[in-house]
Amino acid sequence: MSRAFLGLPGPPPRAPRDTGYLRGQRPFPSAAHAALEDSQQRRNLGKATGTIRDKRARMVEEVPDWERLRSAGAAIKADALARLPELLERFESAVTERGGVVHWARDAVEANEIVTRLVADRGADEVLKVKSMATQEIGLNEHLAAEGISAVETDLAELIVQLGGDRPSHILVPAIHRNRAEIRDIFLREMPGVDPDLDDDPRSLAEQARKYLRAKFMDARVAVSGANFGIADTGTLSVVESEGNGRMCLTMPETLVTVMGIEKLVPSFADLEVFLQLLPRSSTGERMNPYTSMWTGVTAGDGPREFHLVLLDNGRSATLADGVGREALRCIRCSACLNVCPVYERTGGKAYGSTYPGPIGAVLTPQLAGMHETRDDPNASLPYASSLCGACYDVCPVKIDIPSLLVELRHQHVERSRYTAEAAMMRAASLAMSSATRFTKAQRASRLGRVLGGSDGRITALPPPFAAWTSARDLPVPPRETFREWWESEQGRAAMARARREAERGEW
Amino acid sequence: MVNARDVVLGRVREALAAAPPRPVEIPRDYRRERGLSDQRRLDMVVDRLTEYGAGVYRCRAEETATTVAAALSDARRIVVPPGLDRSWLAEFSGSVEVDSGEFSVRALDEVDGVLTSSAVTCAETGTVFLDASSDQGRRALTLVPDLHVCVVELSSVVAGIPEAVAELEPTRPITMISGPSATSDIELDRVEGVHGPRTLRVVVRVDR
Amino acid sequence: MRVALFATCLGDSLFPEAVKATAILLTRLGQEVVFPPGQTCCGQMHVNTGYQADALPLVRNYAADFADESIDAVVAPSGSCVGSVRHQHGTVAEHHGTPALRERAGRAGGKTYELAEFLVDVLGVTDVGAYFPHRVTYHPTCHSLRMLRVGDKPLRLLRQVRALDLVTLPEAEQCCGFGGTFALKNSETSTAMLADKMRNITATDAEFCCAGDSSCLMHIGGGLSRLRTGVGTVHLAQILASTEQHVLAEPEVIV
Numbered sequence: 001m002s003r004a005f006l007g008l009p010g011p012p013p014r015a016p017r018d019t020g021y022l023r024g025q026r027p028f029p030s031a032a033h034a035a036l037e038d039s040q041q042r043r044n045l046g047k048a049t050g051t052i053r054d055k056r057a058r059m060v061e062e063v064p065d066w067e068r069l070r071s072a073g074a075a076i077k078a079d080a081l082a083r084l085p086e087l088l089e090r091f092e093s094a095v096t097e098r099g100g101v102v103h104w105a106r107d108a109v110e111a112n113e114i115v116t117r118l119v120a121d122r123g124a125d126e127v128l129k130v131k132s133m134a135t136q137e138i139g140l141n142e143h144l145a146a147e148g149i150s151a152v153e154t155d156l157a158e159l160i161v162q163l164g165g166d167r168p169s170h171i172l173v174p175a176i177h178r179n180r181a182e183i184r185d186i187f188l189r190e191m192p193g194v195d196p197d198l199d200d201d202p203r204s205l206a207e208q209a210r211k212y213l214r215a216k217f218m219d220a221r222v223a224v225s226g227a228n229f230g231i232a233d234t235g236t237l238s239v240v241e242s243e244g245n246g247r248m249c250l251t252m253p254e255t256l257v258t259v260m261g262i263e264k265l266v267p268s269f270a271d272l273e274v275f276l277q278l279l280p281r282s283s284t285g286e287r288m289n290p291y292t293s294m295w296t297g298v299t300a301g302d303g304p305r306e307f308h309l310v311l312l313d314n315g316r317s318a319t320l321a322d323g324v325g326r327e328a329l330r331c332i333r334c335s336a337c338l339n340v341c342p343v344y345e346r347t348g349g350k351a352y353g354s355t356y357p358g359p360i361g362a363v364l365t366p367q368l369a370g371m372h373e374t375r376d377d378p379n380a381s382l383p384y385a386s387s388l389c390g391a392c393y394d395v396c397p398v399k400i401d402i403p404s405l406l407v408e409l410r411h412q413h414v415e416r417s418r419y420t421a422e423a424a425m426m427r428a429a430s431l432a433m434s435s436a437t438r439f440t441k442a443q444r445a446s447r448l449g450r451v452l453g454g455s456d457g458r459i460t461a462l463p464p465p466f467a468a469w470t471s472a473r474d475l476p477v478p479p480r481e482t483f484r485e486w487w488e489s490e491q492g493r494a495a496m497a498r499a500r501r502e503a504e505r506g507e508w
Numbered sequence: 509m510v511n512a513r514d515v516v517l518g519r520v521r522e523a524l525a526a527a528p529p530r531p532v533e534i535p536r537d538y539r540r541e542r543g544l545s546d547q548r549r550l551d552m553v554v555d556r557l558t559e560y561g562a563g564v565y566r567c568r569a570e571e572t573a574t575t576v577a578a579a580l581s582d583a584r585r586i587v588v589p590p591g592l593d594r595s596w597l598a599e600f601s602g603s604v605e606v607d608s609g610e611f612s613v614r615a616l617d618e619v620d621g622v623l624t625s626s627a628v629t630c631a632e633t634g635t636v637f638l639d640a641s642s643d644q645g646r647r648a649l650t651l652v653p654d655l656h657v658c659v660v661e662l663s664s665v666v667a668g669i670p671e672a673v674a675e676l677e678p679t680r681p682i683t684m685i686s687g688p689s690a691t692s693d694i695e696l697d698r699v700e701g702v703h704g705p706r707t708l709r710v711v712v713r714v715d716r
Numbered sequence: 717m718r719v720a721l722f723a724t725c726l727g728d729s730l731f732p733e734a735v736k737a738t739a740i741l742l743t744r745l746g747q748e749v750v751f752p753p754g755q756t757c758c759g760q761m762h763v764n765t766g767y768q769a770d771a772l773p774l775v776r777n778y779a780a781d782f783a784d785e786s787i788d789a790v791v792a793p794s795g796s797c798v799g800s801v802r803h804q805h806g807t808v809a810e811h812h813g814t815p816a817l818r819e820r821a822g823r824a825g826g827k828t829y830e831l832a833e834f835l836v837d838v839l840g841v842t843d844v845g846a847y848f849p850h851r852v853t854y855h856p857t858c859h860s861l862r863m864l865r866v867g868d869k870p871l872r873l874l875r876q877v878r879a880l881d882l883v884t885l886p887e888a889e890q891c892c893g894f895g896g897t898f899a900l901k902n903s904e905t906s907t908a909m910l911a912d913k914m915r916n917i918t919a920t921d922a923e924f925c926c927a928g929d930s931s932c933l934m935h936i937g938g939g940l941s942r943l944r945t946g947v948g949t950v951h952l953a954q955i956l957a958s959t960e961q962h963v964l965a966e967p968e969v970i971v
Contacts, residue, residue, distance in 0.1 A: 011526070012519040032905050044695070051696045068538040079532035085521050092513075098679060104512040156702065157693035173693055180694055202694040206702050213703065218613050234678040244651065244689035244704025251647045252613060262516065269678040273670035274538070276684075280633075284692055287556065288633035291704060292684040293647075299681050301609045302646035317519035323527030342891045346908045385902060387895025387909070388764060390862035407804075410766030426767040433725060433757040434773030443729050458941060468903035472910065473938030476730065483723045483732035487739070487751050495736070499743035 013107070014370035015315035020108040020139040021167075022315070022369035024353015027381035031351040038348075041177045045348050048176050052339045055285025056395070063281065072274045074399040077330035080232070080265050081320065087232035087265050088311065094235025098297025100307040107314045108138035111259060114310050115140060115224060116147050118257050124149065124222045127257075130239060130249045131155035132226025133171060133333055134259045134312055137355040137368075140224065151224070152216060154245035156209050163190035169349030169357060171335040172283055177348050180205065213245065223249035223304075227260040228332070229275060233268045237309070238294040240279060250293050256304040261312050263320075263329040275332060278397035282334040315368030324408045328363045330398040337392035337402060343385055352385070353378050359392035363405040371413050380417075383409035422465075443482050453477030542667035549631045549665045550714060556634025560687030561700050563709035572659070572713060573598040576623065579657045579709040583620035587611065589649060591642025592625060596659065607649050616648060621655030622705075627682075629665045630672040634687065636660060636710065637672060639680040647681055656705040658685075662714045717838075719747045720782055722792035722801075722828065724930070725757035731930040734951035738793045738831055741957040745839060752781040760800035763808060765897045772812045775805045779820040782828070789838060790828040793953045795860025795928050798830040803863055830860055831953055832869040832928055842872045847960045849879035852950070853922040855913070855936065857929040858891050870928055870952055877955060885925075886916045894935035910939045917947060924950045 015022050024031060035041065060066050080087055092102045105111035115135075119127055127144065129135065129151050141151040141162075153162045160175040161168050164186040168174030175183065184200040191212055198208055225246070227237045237258055239246045250256060266275065280289045298307050320326045338344045338358030349357030354365040362382040371380040383406045392402040414423065432442040452459045459475040461467070469475065486492040544552070550566075557564045567575035577599035580586060584602040588594075597604055605611075605619070625643035626636045636658055638644045650656050666672050676682060689704030700706065719742055727735040743749050759774030778801065782790045792798050802825045809818040835841055854874060860866045874882050893899065893909025913936060917925045925940070927933050930951055937949035 012523055029902050029904065032902065036904055036908050048696045055696075065538040068535065071535050072538055075532050075534040078529070079534060082524065082529035082532055084524065085517055088517060088520065104516050106512050106515055110512060154703075155693070156691045160693070173696065175693060176696070183694060202691075202697050202699045203701075205694055206691055206699045210702055214617075217703070218617065231678065236678050242689065243691045243693075243702035245702070247647065247651050247683065248703050251651055262520065269676070270670075270673060273540070273673040276669050276673070286560075286686075288630075288635045288684070288686040290560075290686050290688070290690050292682075294678070294682040294684075296679040296681075299640070302640055302681050303648075311516065313516045313519065317516065317523045320520060321523035321526045323529070326523075326527075326529075342893070342909050343902070343905055347905055383766075384898065385905075387858070387891050387893060387898045387906065389858035389891035389895070391858075391889075391891070394862055404807075407764055407766070410764070411768045412766075414766035422765075423767070426762055426765065426770050430759075430762060430767070430770035430773055433759075434777055436754045436756055439725070439756040446729065460942070465900050468900040469938070471903055472907040472942060473899075473935060474941040475934070475938055478730055479732055481732065483728040483735040484751070484753065486732055486736060492736075495740060496743055496749070499740045502744045503746045 011321050012317035014318050015368050016107050016109055017369070019112065020137050020314070021355045022137060022365055024378040026353070027376060027378050028351060028385040029381065031353060032347040032385075035347045035351045040179070041348055042346065044177055044179045045345055048173070049339045049345045052285055056282060056336060056339065059281040059285050059287060063277070069274055069277055070397055070399050073278050073397055074330060076266055076271050076274060077398050080267055081263065081326060081329055083267070084262065084265065084320070087267060088262060091230055091232040091235060091265055094233065095297055095309055098235050100235065100297040100309055103308060103310045105310050105312045105314070111138050111310050111312050111314065112140055112143035115257055115259065116144055116149065118255070118308055119144065119149050119222050120147065122222055122255055126150050126152060128216060128220045128223040128249050128253065129153045129158070130223065130225035130241070130246045131158050131174075132224070132259060133355060134226045134261050135224060136168065138259070138312070138314060140259070154213055154249060155241075156206060156243060159209060160186060163187065167350055168355070170338060171333050171356065171358070177350070217248040217252050220249070220253040222255045222257065223253040224257045224259065225249055227258050227264055228279070229272065230260055230265045231269050231272070232265050234296055236269060236294050236296045238272070238292060240289055240292045242284065242290045244291055247291055247293055250295060251303045253304055255306040255308070257308045257310065259310045259312055261314070261316055263316050279332055279334055282336040282395065282397040315370075318370075319364075319367040322367065325363070325367050325405060327400050328360065328367060328405060330400055331360050331364065332398060334397055336395040336397065340391040340395050342389060342391070343387065352382060359386060359402045360400070362386060363402055363409060366409055371409070371416070380413050383413060440484065447478045450477045539668060540670040542671070544631070544667040546662055546714070549667060550662055550712065552631040553629060553634055553665050553712065556631065557687070557710050560634055561690070562634070562687050563707070565709065565711045567711060567713055569713055569715050572596050572711070575711050576600060576657065576659070579711055580621060580623065583655055585619050586621045586623055587616065587619045587649065587653065588623050589643055589645025592623065593643065596623070607645055609646065613648060613652060616652035619653050621657060622649055622653045623657045624650055624659070626658050626660050626664065628672050628675040629660045630669050631665050632668050635672070636685045637676065638683045638685065639677060647683055650683065651704055654705055655707045655709070657709045657711065659711045659713060662712060665712070717747050717788040718786060719749050720787045720790045721749055721751050722755060722782065722790050722797070723751070724792055724794045724797045726930050726934070727793060730934070731951070734793045734930050734953050737951065737953040737957035738791065741844060741953060742791060745841065745844060750787070755781045758797045758800045759808070760797060760804065761896055763800065763804045768808055769812050771808050775808045775813065775821055776817060778805065779817060779824045783820040783824040788827070789834065790824065791831055791834045792828065793831045793928065793951060794930060795830045795857050795864050795866060796931055798828055799859040799863035801825045801828045830864055830866060830928060832860070832866050832873055833864060835873060836869040843876035844873065844956050846877040846956045846958055847879055847963070848877050848955045848958045850923045851881040851883060851921065852924045852926050852955065853883050853885040853917060853920040854888070855885055855892065855917070855925055855927045855932065856888055857927050857932045860928050861889060866928070873952070873956060874926070880955070883920045883922055885920060887912070892932050892936050894932050896931070899935060910935060914939050914943065914945065918945055922947060924948045926950050926952055926955060928952045
């Protein structure tokens with residue numbers, strides 16, 4: 001069935017270009033260049049990702065049905081995506097029945113407007129934030145600031161990033177690129193009322209954050225959160241956290257506004273039995289995170305008197321329209337793929353230029369916000385920011401085949417940007433290798449490369465694009481004889497005959 | 509004018525129509541019910557609670573009051589939810605206030621601790637579930653005071669997360685607690701004690 | 717068994733010693749080794765760089781050469797190419813080819829094995845009578861590890877090699893940074909990964925780093941050579957084909 005038949009102008013739109021954080025300033029290789037030279041960050045990331053990798057591995061090891069849980073998790077999310085329209089409607093009516101107000105946002109612009117209006121209408125000039133990827137994605141804090149409302153991040157790592165005027169670099173631990181000494185400096189410089197004798201013991205730093213935020217929690221009028229899961233059947237939402245800042249924001253204010261991507265739905269409450277096992281072990285490497293809150297609408301005498309839910313599209317329906325790429329919408333934002341990724345470990349998250357870094361970011365960002373036709377769109381470089389080593393797929397709790405998705409996005413990008421020098425080279429290689437006759441001719445031609453080698457058989461410099469190889473690696477000169485030449489040669493026949501004799505005599 | 513709701517739902521329908529997904533069968537062959545003995549569940553929950561930095565007290569029903577008093581020994585003034593069994597406090601020498609919703613947040617911040625019951629507990633993860641019943645109180649009650657003492661009946665301790673989730677009434681406000689508040693945000697080192705109660709003590713009653 | 721050798725384009729053109737070793741080893745183990753001369757390349761570079769449609773002629777060519785019923789098994793000294801044959805050819809055939817090609821590609825892929833897999837799983841041997849008097853560390857390449865799940869099969873083979881001093885590679889399962897065109901498109905990140913791999917290799921004091929993929933060895937070896945570390949690279953097949961009578965003739969590595 002064609003789209004024209006369905007009466008639509010075109011595929012669902014991607015996230016808008018000018019609002020939010022789903023596109024960097026420059027392509028990945030160039031952003032990575034700077035990151036690779038940041039020795040401090042390299043060390044901080046190496047240490048942190050190494051620690052979390054080990055913790056996760058230990059926690060997963062002790063669960064005998066881990067693979068079965070992964071399969072169930074993947075299937076539950078796939079099922080929810082397949083039935084999304086029906087589940088969204090069910091969810092909306094369940095939330096409404098329990099006293100919540102549901103808003104729909106086509107994109108970041110609309111979501112920002114809705115939240116800002118809700119806050120402004122309540123006369124608040126400050127909102128408390130629970131760490132939320134969705135609100136980061138839409139650039140809510142910046143939009144609120146432009147309207148004279150200050151958003152205070154209450155998650156420790158988000159607070160570090162916010163006070164430092166920095167950008168987050170990790171889904172779970174946005175300040176993973178900072179070490180304790182840097183964090184102490186940021187607090188001393190930026191935190192109102194900071195203890196001037198603050199040391200860099202993580203305990204002291206956490207204590208300082210507690211003191212700073214406690215007064216704010218006591219007086220909170222409006223809080224904004226994201227959600228880890230929304231339960232379609234019951235209208236229940238949940239936030240999974242560690243510090244208690246989430247509980248504070250979900251409990252203390254008069255008004256709670258939750259911004260949730262439409263792909264966060266799972267069908268039934270019982271489905272949480274799978275995700276509450278998969279998420280903490282994958283994410284922080286704990287059997288269970290310290291706190292998980294669940295709420296459904298409003299409850300008299302307990303928590304906020306008003307609850308608003310903003311359901312966000314912002315490129316999700318466009319992602320869903322791709323039968324292959326939609327798999328990325330299963331993501332539960334655990335960040336296990338970041339922690340095992342050898343590319344992420346070295347470049348850090350900011351090189352990806354998006355709220356969603358690492359392997360999942362490299363497949364999610366270009367789908368949410370698009371890879372534009374222009375050759376230097378940073379998002380078009382993301383699917384290539386991987387050696388396809390597959391470590392991400394192995395740890396993904398919902399079995400997103402990230403390497404295959406990366407390859408598929410490369411394919412889509414190539415389809416859209418034909419007639420490049422690379423395309424010509426690939427076409428020529430395909431032609432040369434589609435028949436053995438042409439292939440052997442090419443082999444003979446490449447043997448000319450022997451002249452590039454020095455007397456020691458090393459090639460140390462090649463022209464572009466292969467100069468990128470010889471910038472750090474030698475290449476052996478092509479051998480005098482290819483395998484197939486040897487196979488047909490006297491010498492080759494003799495060697496094979498000798499091996500057959502050895503086999504007969506059982507000599508080996 | 510078309511509203512955002514219809515637009516978003518329309519896009520989602522069209523997206524699925526553009527590449528119709530196959531129906532999904534959800535495999536539920538993971539562990540859902542483990543018949544662990546009382547002793548196994550007890551050992552496991554004690555081990556897990558201890559590992560995540562919670563204080564653990566084991567007692568028989570008739571020892572509840574003395575055990576609770578021991579768990580509250582460093583608190584002078586505590587608050588309790590209205591439906592809590594007051595006999596648990598028979599040996600507690602400090603002052604006890606009952607929260608019927610009139611306590612301001614700042615007033616809660618002034619008390620030394622809170623004593624509550626619990627809904628269900630998962631042994632494998634050491635997770636206590638509160639569901640805001642009258643013996644557990646509203647959510648702020650177990651959040652603002654710096655010490656939370658929580659009584660758990662062994663009969664309400666289940667082996668795994670699926671068994672625990674099955675016990676919950678979804679629409680109640682639910683709080684899952686696994687140890688005191690903590691953060692790993694600085695170099696991924698776990699530090700206990702941030703915004704939630706910095707001390708969690710669990711009294712496990714092995715019989716009723 | 718009648719075993720068809722898939723040399724791979726890289727093995728055939730640049731690293732023939734690993735393919736020769738594979739042919740000799742399989743023959744010595746009593747297999748009838750044939751080399752279908754029409755073979756060229758699995759097309760992995762095209763698929764992984766986004767040129768799926770350009771990979772189609774290569775997928776077709778592979779199926780034409782290897783689907784034939786007279787061939788019992790196809791063996792290649794490359795985890796990565798076998799991974800592509802088994803996991804990508806079906807996709808390419810489905811998206812760009814005909815149902816008939818998909819069926820043929822499936823038949824060819826279904827009997828294609830990486831060398832260590834074939835030795836351990838199909839022939840059921842771990843001691844192939846090899847002799848290699850050197851200190852060696854083994855790098856499990858990503859695709860053999862994660863796409864093919866060869867697990868410890870290469871190590872089980874290496875442990876049986878006489879006079880071989882096998883030393884564990886720290887952080888062995890970390891990618892070396894090759895990744896095909898990744899090494900060109902993101903050459904700096906690739907180099908950073910390679911640097912850590914080389915640090916771990918040199919820390920073992922091994923004479924050789926061994927692996928089951930000539931492509932990864934080309935990358936690792938290129939770095940080790942550039943820094944004049946004096947550590948060589950050698951394909952698993954070359955060690956397994958080395959005997960007291962025929963010690964690895966000419967390590968095709970530049971040291």
